[in-house]
Amino acid sequence: xxxRHRSWLLLAPLLAMAASTANAATGRPAILSNRWQEDWSxxxxxxxxxxxxxxxxxxxxxxxxxxxxxxxxxxxxxxxxNHSPRFxxxxxxxxxxxxxxxxxxxxxxxxxxxxxxxxxxxxxxxxKNKGPADANKLDxxxxxxxxxxxxxxxxxxxxxxxxxxxxxxxxxxxxxxxPNVRRSFDALWSDYETGQWRFIGYYSQPVxxxxxxxxxxxxxxxxxxxxxxxxxxxxxxxxxxxxWSRFADADAHFLTVSGNEQRDxxxxxxxxxxxNFDWDLEAMLQxxxxxxxxxxxxxxxxxxxxxxxxxxxxxxxAMQLDAASGDTNPNDNKLGTxxxxxxxxxxxxxxxxxxxxxxxxVKPSVTIKPMANLSLMGAVAGLWRMTTDDxxxxxxxxxxxxxxxxxxxYAGAYGQLRLDWKVNGHLSTxxxxxxxxxxxxxxxxxxxxxxYLGVELKFGW
Numbered sequence: 001x002x003x004r005h006r007s008w009l010l011l012a013p014l015l016a017m018a019a020s021t022a023n024a025a026t027g028r029p030a031i032l033s034n035r036w037q038e039d040w041s042x043x044x045x046x047x048x049x050x051x052x053x054x055x056x057x058x059x060x061x062x063x064x065x066x067x068x069x070x071x072x073x074x075x076x077x078x079x080x081x082n083h084s085p086r087f088x089x090x091x092x093x094x095x096x097x098x099x100x101x102x103x104x105x106x107x108x109x110x111x112x113x114x115x116x117x118x119x120x121x122x123x124x125x126x127x128k129n130k131g132p133a134d135a136n137k138l139d140x141x142x143x144x145x146x147x148x149x150x151x152x153x154x155x156x157x158x159x160x161x162x163x164x165x166x167x168x169x170x171x172x173x174x175x176x177x178x179p180n181v182r183r184s185f186d187a188l189w190s191d192y193e194t195g196q197w198r199f200i201g202y203y204s205q206p207v208x209x210x211x212x213x214x215x216x217x218x219x220x221x222x223x224x225x226x227x228x229x230x231x232x233x234x235x236x237x238x239x240x241x242x243x244w245s246r247f248a249d250a251d252a253h254f255l256t257v258s259g260n261e262q263r264d265x266x267x268x269x270x271x272x273x274x275x276n277f278d279w280d281l282e283a284m285l286q287x288x289x290x291x292x293x294x295x296x297x298x299x300x301x302x303x304x305x306x307x308x309x310x311x312x313x314x315x316x317x318a319m320q321l322d323a324a325s326g327d328t329n330p331n332d333n334k335l336g337t338x339x340x341x342x343x344x345x346x347x348x349x350x351x352x353x354x355x356x357x358x359x360x361x362v363k364p365s366v367t368i369k370p371m372a373n374l375s376l377m378g379a380v381a382g383l384w385r386m387t388t389d390d391x392x393x394x395x396x397x398x399x400x401x402x403x404x405x406x407x408x409x410y411a412g413a414y415g416q417l418r419l420d421w422k423v424n425g426h427l428s429t430x431x432x433x434x435x436x437x438x439x440x441x442x443x444x445x446x447x448x449x450x451x452y453l454g455v456e457l458k459f460g461w
Contacts (some may be wrong), residue, residue: 031460032423033177034164034197035105036116036142040070067110068181074103075382078180078456079443080350085129086394087438087447097127099180101135103141112149118142122180130211133179133345138214141184154194162186162207167229168241168269169280171301171322171356178346181185181209186219200229200243206342222250225341227265238272247341252290255399256330256339257390259291263339279304290335297338299324299356302346314366320365322348326358326390330405336390343396348381349416351434351452355393359386359411373422383411392442400445407441430456 027040027048043049043058044065051057061067081096105118120141124134130277139347141436144161164184176183187204203226227245234240245265252261264287271280286297305318325339341357348354348361365379385392391399392411414436422428433453 009211024093028425030065033175033387035072035074035118035145035460036114036144038072038107041065041068044068056327060109064111066116066154069109070107072105073106074101074157074460076101076453076456079453080452082351082450084448084450085352086398087400087436087442092177095128097124099124099127101180101182102146104268112147114146114148116142116144116146120182122145124180125182126186132211133176133181133183135211136181136209136217137211139209139217141182148328154192157189157191159187161238161416163189165189165202165204167243168271168282168345169301169303171282171344171347172265172267172284172299173343174342174344174347176345178344178350183207183219183342185225195235198231198399200231227425234275235272238270238274240246240270242268246288247339248324254290254327254335254449255372255404257291257335259292261288261290261295261339263288263290263295265341276307276309277305278307286339293333293335297325297336297388298355299338299340305418313370315348315433316367318365318367320361320363320379321397322356322359322363323386324356324359326385326387326414328387328389330389336387340397344396349414349434349452350432350454351414351436351450353434353436353450353452354397354411355391355395355397358386359396365416375420377416377418377420380413381416382413385408385411387445388441392445400442400447402445403441408439410439410441412436412438412442426460430454430458432456 019041027042029040029042032038040058043054044060056071059069062068080099083094085095100123102121103118105116108115118141119138120136121138122136124130127134140162142162142164143165144159146157146159149156162184164175164182164223166175171328174183184207185204186207187202189202191200192199204224205221206223206225207217207219225245225247227243229241229243231239239344247263247265249261253256266285267282269282281302283300284298286295286296301322303318303320305316307314307316325336329337338357343356344354354361361381361383363379363381365377365427367375369375388407388409389405391404393399414434416434418430418432420430432454437452438449
């Protein structure tokens, strides 16, 4: 029996379990993307223990219902087919494969202290060209101790250990939910919440995922990410945030320069909603040095939408505008190529055809909701280079050979369809299709039109 068949056999009883628990009791916590944020103390009430294996979701540890041990698991199966990965100019032609992500965790709560441990095992059987985000043998995904301490009406939170964190829409700092292997950091994180304010400080070393053997993922001081962030709720709950970070990489490589990268990041974001409108606007400036050159780069992203809440299917019309700088002169003493840091791999789409580097991205879309738990989105997008002196890039920041200094600014266009169905509190499914038509510059570099299809099932317990 092949691995693929074994994987689906494992999923079958979980699907049956999910189907039998569609009507979860009111008051139970929701399954979250970040499992450590769930609070299962509600199950101290025996009346809420209505689902299979609830005895493992809440194991009481004394008289205080907030003291407990909880276990959980995630399973994600996605089949992907990609006609021309990275346009066929980087990674060859045609691929169809299954990616599989399995996670199990234990969450111990004792008073103000939380201890959270999560293991992951990720595989991509049949994929021809695997990267670090495709497969990872059994390893430690998260293992941290957290303190949540009230100070009057305020709250101090500290986390230390291997953990995952993200900012905002995860344009530039993400848990990398789109690809198979989620991103972790060995980090110290602290935040202080007072009224409408939140102050955050963090020091981290990104974890390097390896697939040679189990428990071989490591981090080191050669790559670091640290900084400070402030958040404020304004104008009725809208979000305003700003942060400074330093990204340091002792062995960075760009088209025109390599060496020790010390990149300072200055980010500002404003997001919110009013009546039928919603918006998310973010801008980032990058300065610093690499290999004797000065860094002067920038990136921006915006999503603005209007939802016809009272109309049939509640259509939402949206416009997305994204841009990032490229290097305008390979012979000067400045590097203008934007570094997207830790992108999520699904902000633009799942196909991975477009990197957040040296580009302009214009994407109108419409989303409808035939049911409360079912949405269908359709979009078209056009892409251009900021400068033809720099390359066309694919995810995460891979330059397409023979594009820098050649061709026109127009890179291509794509159409996207995506369906999301939340079956119940445990099970969800999604289908995404992308067709990309390359411009003349990519054709001249050996690229071709590309098609992507992904079909996904996610289960959380």
